Amino acid sequence: MGSGELLTPILMGVMLGGLYALSALGLSMVFGVMRLINLAHGDLVVLASYASYAVMTLLGINPILGLLITVPFMFILGILIQKYLMSKAVTIGTEAPLIIAFGLSLVIQNANQIMWSPQSRGINTVYSQASFHLFGRQLPMIYLLDFLGGIVVMLLLHGFLKWTYMGRAISATAQDTRASKLMGINTKRIYYWAFGIAMISAAVAGTFLGMTFPFTPTSGTTFLTIAFGTVIIGGLGSMLGTFLGGIILGLVQTLSAHFFGANTQMLTVYLIILIILAFRPQGLFGR
Amino acid sequence: MMGYQMHLKPTVLIGFMVPTVLLAILPVVGAPRSWLIYVFLFCIYLAMSNMWNLLAGYSGLVSLCQPAFLGIAGYAMVIGTWMGIPWWIGLIAGTALASIFALLLSNAVFRLTGVYFSIGTLVVPEALRMVFYLWRPVGGAMQGGGAGYMVKGIDGLTTHHFYWMALAVGVASMVIMHIILRSDLGLGLAAVRDNEKSAAASGVRVFRLKAYTFMIAAAVTGLAGAAYYLNSGYIEPSATFNVKWTMTMLLATIIGGVRTEEGPLLGSIVAVILYFLLARYSGYSLLVQGIILIVIMLVSPQGIVGLLRKMTWYCNLTGHVA
Numbered sequence: 001m002g003s004g005e006l007l008t009p010i011l012m013g014v015m016l017g018g019l020y021a022l023s024a025l026g027l028s029m030v031f032g033v034m035r036l037i038n039l040a041h042g043d044l045v046v047l048a049s050y051a052s053y054a055v056m057t058l059l060g061i062n063p064i065l066g067l068l069i070t071v072p073f074m075f076i077l078g079i080l081i082q083k084y085l086m087s088k089a090v091t092i093g094t095e096a097p098l099i100i101a102f103g104l105s106l107v108i109q110n111a112n113q114i115m116w117s118p119q120s121r122g123i124n125t126v127y128s129q130a131s132f133h134l135f136g137r138q139l140p141m142i143y144l145l146d147f148l149g150g151i152v153v154m155l156l157l158h159g160f161l162k163w164t165y166m167g168r169a170i171s172a173t174a175q176d177t178r179a180s181k182l183m184g185i186n187t188k189r190i191y192y193w194a195f196g197i198a199m200i201s202a203a204v205a206g207t208f209l210g211m212t213f214p215f216t217p218t219s220g221t222t223f224l225t226i227a228f229g230t231v232i233i234g235g236l237g238s239m240l241g242t243f244l245g246g247i248i249l250g251l252v253q254t255l256s257a258h259f260f261g262a263n264t265q266m267l268t269v270y271l272i273i274l275i276i277l278a279f280r281p282q283g284l285f286g287r
Numbered sequence: 288m289m290g291y292q293m294h295l296k297p298t299v300l301i302g303f304m305v306p307t308v309l310l311a312i313l314p315v316v317g318a319p320r321s322w323l324i325y326v327f328l329f330c331i332y333l334a335m336s337n338m339w340n341l342l343a344g345y346s347g348l349v350s351l352c353q354p355a356f357l358g359i360a361g362y363a364m365v366i367g368t369w370m371g372i373p374w375w376i377g378l379i380a381g382t383a384l385a386s387i388f389a390l391l392l393s394n395a396v397f398r399l400t401g402v403y404f405s406i407g408t409l410v411v412p413e414a415l416r417m418v419f420y421l422w423r424p425v426g427g428a429m430q431g432g433g434a435g436y437m438v439k440g441i442d443g444l445t446t447h448h449f450y451w452m453a454l455a456v457g458v459a460s461m462v463i464m465h466i467i468l469r470s471d472l473g474l475g476l477a478a479v480r481d482n483e484k485s486a487a488a489s490g491v492r493v494f495r496l497k498a499y500t501f502m503i504a505a506a507v508t509g510l511a512g513a514a515y516y517l518n519s520g521y522i523e524p525s526a527t528f529n530v531k532w533t534m535t536m537l538l539a540t541i542i543g544g545v546r547t548e549e550g551p552l553l554g555s556i557v558a559v560i561l562y563f564l565l566a567r568y569s570g571y572s573l574l575v576q577g578i579i580l581i582v583i584m585l586v587s588p589q590g591i592v593g594l595l596r597k598m599t600w601y602c603n604l605t606g607h608v609a
Contacts, residue, residue, distance in 0.1 A: 037402040039409075085581065092588045095349050095545075098405055099537065102351070103580035106534060110574035221413055221530070228406050263421060270414040277407045278395035 006258070008137050013254035015143040017247030018150030019212065023205035023223060024230035024242050025157065026198030031231070032174040033194040036086065039101035042224025043108040044199060048074055048206025049215050050112055053123050063123050063207050064145075071203045078199030079192045087191065105220060112217035123210040146208050150246070153204050157197070158239060170194055222266065229273040235283030244285065296606040307458055314447040323450050327518065329559045330457030334511035335532070336539035336551035336558070337460040338504035341467065343537075344546035346500045347480045349401075351533055352392070352408035355415050356385040356505040357512020358527040364513040365522045366424055368439040378513050385509025386502045393498045416528035435523035438516070449518040456511050463507065464548060472499060531573065535562075538576050541583055544592030549605070553591045 027041045038044075048070055055066035063070075085104065089097040122128075130141035161167040172180040173190045181187050209215065209223065226249060234245025249269060256268035276284065310326055335353065342348040360381030367377030396407045423434045467473050475496045478486035487493045516522045535558055543554025561579075565572040587593050595601040 037406060039402075039405070085585075088585055092584065094401065095343060096584055096588060098349055098402055099541065100581050100584050102533075102537065103577040103584070105577075106530070106573050107577035107581070110571070110577065114570050114574065221409070224406070225410050225413065228410075264417075267414060267417040267421070270410050270417070273410060274395055274407070274414070277399060277403075281398045281403065 006255075007135060008139070009254040009258040010251065011134060011137060011139060012143055013251035014247050015139075015147040015250070016212075016254060017243070017250030018147035019205065019208050019246070020150075020226055020230045020249050021234075021243045021246030022146075022150040022153055022201060023209065024227040024234075024246060025154065025201040025239075026205070027224075027227045028231050028239075028242055029157075029194055029198045029201070033170060034086070034090075034191055036090070036097050037101075037228075038198070039098060039224070040081075040105035040108060040220075041198075041202065041227055042222065043105045043112075043220030044074070044077075045202045045206040045209065045223045045227070046112060046215060046217065046220045047077075047108055048203040049123070049210030049219075050116055050121075050206075051203070052207040052210055053116075053121055056123055056125070063125060063211060067204060067207060070207060071200050074199040074203035074206075075196045078196040078202075082192050082195035086195065087188070105224075109217050109220055116217065118217060120214045120216045121210075122214040123207070125211060128211065142208075142212050146212055149204060149208050150243075153201055154239060154243065157201065160197075166190075166193060170197075225270065225273065229269065229276075231283075232273065232281070233276055233284050235285045238285065241283065241285040245283070248284070296604075298604050299606065302604075303461070307454075310454055311451065314450055320446070323446060325559055325563070327450050327453045328562065329555050330453035331511050331515050332535060332539050332555040332558050333457040333551060334460035335508050336536045336543075336555055337464050338508045339536040340540045340545060340551050341464060341500055342504050344540065344550075345468065345473070345480065346476050346497060347483075348497065348501065349405045350408050350501075350504070351405050351530075352396075352411040353504075353508050353536055354412040354528045354530070354532040355392075356389065356508040357515070357532060358412065358415060358419070358522075358524075359388050360385040360509030360513040361516035361522050361527060362419065362436075365436045365438050365516060368441070369436065371440075374438070374441050374444070374517060378510065378517070381513045382506050382510040385512075386506040389501045389505030390498060393494075393501050397494060397497055397501075412528040412530075412533075416524045419524040419528070435521065438520045438522075441517065441520075444517075446518075449514065452514045452517070453511075456507070456514055460507050460511070461552070463503065467500075467503070468548065472496060476500065534573060534576055534580075538580050540590075541580060542590050544590035545588075547589065547592040547596075550590055550592045557591075 023045055026044075027038060030036055030038045030041075051070045051073055052063040052066055055061050055069050056063050059066070059069075061069070081104070085100055086097055089100045127141045127145055131138050132141050132144055133139070159167075161171050169180065169185045170190055170193060172183070173185060173187050173194075177187055180190075229249050230242060230245040232245070233248050234241030234243070249272075252272050253265045253269050257265040260268065313326065314323060335357070339350065339353060342350045360378075363381035363384045364374060364377035367380060368374055372380075392408075392411065396404055399407045419434050421434075475486070475491045478489070478491050479493050479496060483493055512527075516527075538561075539554035539558040540551050541554065542557045543552065544550030561576065562572075565575055568575075583590060589596075596607055601607070
């Protein structure tokens with residue numbers, strides 16, 4: 001087997017990595033600011049997939065253009081979740097946010113099931129069948145869009161955190177909540193924003209994931225695991241690490257599909273995550 | 288050092304013994320079949336939620352991988368019957384396997400704290416479900432691909448046997464909890480939960496304690512799961528390694544009262560009632576359970592027991608000191 005045969009899965013893995021990094025951004029953001037891992041993140045991503053599916057099938061709008069509808073929807077939903085559930089949960093005890101997020105995850109999952117039936121769906125657009133050429137390989141166009149979508153959102157988020165007042169306030173809160181309170185930052189409002197922004201990235205991630213893979217109401221656990229794995233591999237709090245983590249997981253998936261068959265690809269991803277958890281829980285790039 | 292001391296109010300002891308005996312004679316006195324099903328399910332839930340309470344409530348390990356234990360034990364028992372091993376040896380072997388699996392797993396997941404632990408454990412049943420879809424150890428390939436198995440060679444057993452088995456597991460889980468919480472292990476766990484670093488500094492072997500609890504919880508959960516699948520007579524991966532099991536344990540413990548001894552007992556009663564109330568609306572069942580879970584957590588984090596303990600008569604009865 002020559003290296004030429006490996007080129008296709010490698011290119012696809014790297015591009016898929018952009019998407020995985022995108023789906024992990026929200027998880028990383030909420031953790032960075034609130035020290036809370038949102039167990040419902042995967043199901044919220046699936047919810048965004050369904051929202052885009054609805055926008056496409058009911059309104060006939062291209063799902064990428066439809067982000068103008070799905071992004072505000074998810075943003076508002078995120079703020080509501082933070083306001084009415086998570087902000088209360090953290091005052092109860094350490095395990096309360098976890099259990100409430102678990103409950104929320106099942107509520108979303110089953111609401112999706114009731115509304116859309118358990119059958120598998122996909123967002124089929126003009127890009128679904130299209131392809132492009134790179135290094136003499138024919139690759140699916142949607143993977144390129146995934147990669148570009150991931151990079152664009154990451155750069156936007158990076159710019160937002162670096163150059164706007166709100167973004168810098170969010171970074172400050174993530175670094176030291178007490179100190180930022182003393183500096184006059186309304187941390188409660190920062191939390192709303194952080195969750196809202198996490199949901200914006202979930203909206204984009206859900207839309208692109210839905211265009212790339214078929215999804216069901218129970219895909220949330222898979223998406224959460226991928227997002228969590230990406231964050232774990234990259235180490236928390238580093239955007240570059242998240243990006244690299246996404247690419248590593250993407251490569252693991254496409255290469256294991258290449259070598260062991262498509263049936264085992266997610267199993268390999270899960271095993272890699274468990275192995276990394278066991279030997280380097282701080283992540284490959286963490287200290 | 289005293290290992291264990293009995294601190295039981297007579298009211299509690301009688302309140303525990305009398306229902307146990309009454310439940311044990313139910314099948315003999317010709318109780319309706321539906322009652323037996325209710326009690327069977329209650330006992331299975333009770334054992335599992337007691338163990339989840341031990342982990343999440345008393346050891347600070349919010350485990351989301353309980354389906355892995357009951358699935359491994361269940362599969363071990365069922366596959367055993369295919370290889371000609373008697374069901375009761377399979378039951379014991381399954382329980383042991385679940386416990387060994389917990390030990391192996393503890394090396395990986397105990398490095399993680401808090402939420403990391405929970406998500407690390409969440410991945411385990413997912414991975415196992417795929418393993419059991421792809422891997423068919425005995426019986427050759429089956430149409431459809433899913434590795435489902437019927438239990439073989441249990442012709443001599445009746446519903447009554449399954450009923451008593453479940454009752455024994457349920458009662459045993461209550462006794463185990465009672466003993467653990469009053470033993471050195473329980474004291475050590477309390478110290479670890481309150482402050483892990485200072486407990487370790489005072490000579491508590493944190494890793495070992497957690498591993499013991501994890502193994503005990505895995506064994507009892509596995510036993511209850513194997514008993515459940517012995518009764519249902521069929522096992523397949525997607526319903527076994529399913530988050531529904533986790534939800535049931537969580538809900539029963541949290542409705543009753545997490546970190547209280549009697550919580551899972553009261554919660555399991557509610558869980559069984561909910562199960563049969565919601566059985567008609569199967570699509571909505573988990574949705575409603577999720578909402579109940581969130582509401583209870585927000586309104587009364589200590590569940591029913593938390594509310595009861597505000598009343599003096601309840602404290603007098605159980606000997607609870609606020």
